[in-house]
Amino acid sequence: MLPFARITIIGLGLIGSSVARAIKANMPTVRVTGYDSDTGVRERARPLGFCDDIAGHAGTAVIDADLVLLAVPVGAMGAVAAEFAADLPADAVVSDVGSCKQSVLSALSAALPGAVIIPAHPVAGTEKSGPEAGFATLFQGRWCILTPPADAPSAATEKLRIFWQRLGADVEIMDARHHDMVLAITSHLPHLIAYTIVGTADDLGEVTQSEVIKYSAGGFRDFTRIAASDPVMWRDVFLSNKEAVLEMLQRFSEDLTALQRAIRYDKGEDLEALFTRTRDIRRSIVEQGQDDDAPDFGRKH
Numbered sequence: 216m217l218p219f220a221r222i223t224i225i226g227l228g229l230i231g232s233s234v235a236r237a238i239k240a241n242m243p244t245v246r247v248t249g250y251d252s253d254t255g256v257r258e259r260a261r262p263l264g265f266c267d268d269i270a271g272h273a274g275t276a277v278i279d280a281d282l283v284l285l286a287v288p289v290g291a292m293g294a295v296a297a298e299f300a301a302d303l304p305a306d307a308v309v310s311d312v313g314s315c316k317q318s319v320l321s322a323l324s325a326a327l328p329g330a331v332i333i334p335a336h337p338v339a340g341t342e343k344s345g346p347e348a349g350f351a352t353l354f355q356g357r358w359c360i361l362t363p364p365a366d367a368p369s370a371a372t373e374k375l376r377i378f379w380q381r382l383g384a385d386v387e388i389m390d391a392r393h394h395d396m397v398l399a400i401t402s403h404l405p406h407l408i409a410y411t412i413v414g415t416a417d418d419l420g421e422v423t424q425s426e427v428i429k430y431s432a433g434g435f436r437d438f439t440r441i442a443a444s445d446p447v448m449w450r451d452v453f454l455s456n457k458e459a460v461l462e463m464l465q466r467f468s469e470d471l472t473a474l475q476r477a478i479r480y481d482k483g484e485d486l487e488a489l490f491t492r493t494r495d496i497r498r499s500i501v502e503q504g505q506d507d508d509a510p511d512f513g514r515k516h
């Protein structure tokens with residue numbers, strides 16, 4: 216039994232187009248309607264064929280949907296919901312794929328009073344963006360975290376769970392605040408560090424341009440992949456998950472200062488103890504089969 220028959224996806228970039236492609240691959244009879252505020256994206260998405268139709272307005276896109284999935288930057292969720300609020304069918308479920316959950320829930324609840332809203336976050340992605348970047352297997356063996364508010368109807372949460380499972384994801388249910396704290400350390404802070412280190416190296420690069428490029432084959436190259444992630448998406452993530460990111464950043468800064476002191480005062484045993492602990496963590500992740508190589512990081516199996 217299919218959980219939804221008429222799905223509207225708003226935002227046809229990496230994640231929106233991946234969801235559409237995964238629906239086509241796993242639930243081919245479901246009708247997929249798409250909408251994106253960027254006319255260029257709508258035109259590029261049409262020949263890619265992952266939507267049955269692409270609407271010219273958010274309102275017309277949702278008119279007979281039973282699931283409306285928002286795949287726009289988290290800072291745009293409230294505005295786009297307000298755009299289609301008057302046309303949303305009363306029995307539709309509204310969900311999203313945003314990287315932080317508390318801010319999205321409050322923006323959607325304010326724009327869509329009385330609607331059934333079940334926020335979701337597929338913990339899967341790449342540094343690429345746009346409709347060409349998506350692929351149907353993106354969610355296979357990845358976590359998708361649902362953060363239903365306390366008063367959400369359990370039948371709607373259950374339908375959304377089945378939906379994500381049909382796309383290949385393993386579903387977990389979590390409180391939105393807890394989600395934002397966990398993702399601040401596992402996803403948001405690593406991105407902030409990558410943006411910082413690449414920016415710092417680039418500043419140095421004005422003096423030693425050739426060295427920065429020439430010797431960037433190892434660890435630095437991995438940071439540049441993460442630092443290539445979409446600027447608008449990540450601007451919104453940091454501004455929306457401010458409290459949790461600042462809390463994790465504070466702890467990180469304290470630990471960094473401790474390392475700085477260990478180096479300054481030749482505390483080799485402290486450095487070695489930390490590096491041994493972190494190597495053990497990596498080894499246990501690999502042993503659990505959660506990682507063989509960087510692109511598969513985060514896959515459950």
Ligand SMILES: NC(=O)c1ccc[n+]([C@@H]2O[C@H](COP(=O)([O-])OP(=O)(O)OC[C@H]3O[C@@H](n4cnc5c(N)ncnc54)[C@H](O)[C@@H]3O)[C@@H](O)[C@H]2O)c1
Pocket residue numbers: 225226227228229230231250251252253256286287288289291294295312313314315336337338339340341342343344345346445448452
């Ligand atoms: N990129 C990742 O790795 C990743 C992973 C999981 C979740 N997410 C979340 O998914 C969402 C989408 O990210 P993405 O990577 O697909 O970005 P993307 O830039 O590839 O796509 C976003 C699309 O939204 C459209 N858009 C922006 N504002 C809009 C509006 N008001 N109305 C309609 N369309 C609008 C843009 O034109 C663009 O095509 C974000 O909330 C992000 O936090 C991203």
Ligand SMILES: O=C(O)C(=O)C[C@]1(C(=O)O)C=C[C@@H](O)C=C1
Pocket residue numbers: 313314337338339340341342401402403441444513
């Ligand atoms: O693999 C990557 O490139 C990602 O950044 C994916 C990643 C992550 O940090 O794990 C990025 C943002 C998300 O909301 C979910 C997944």
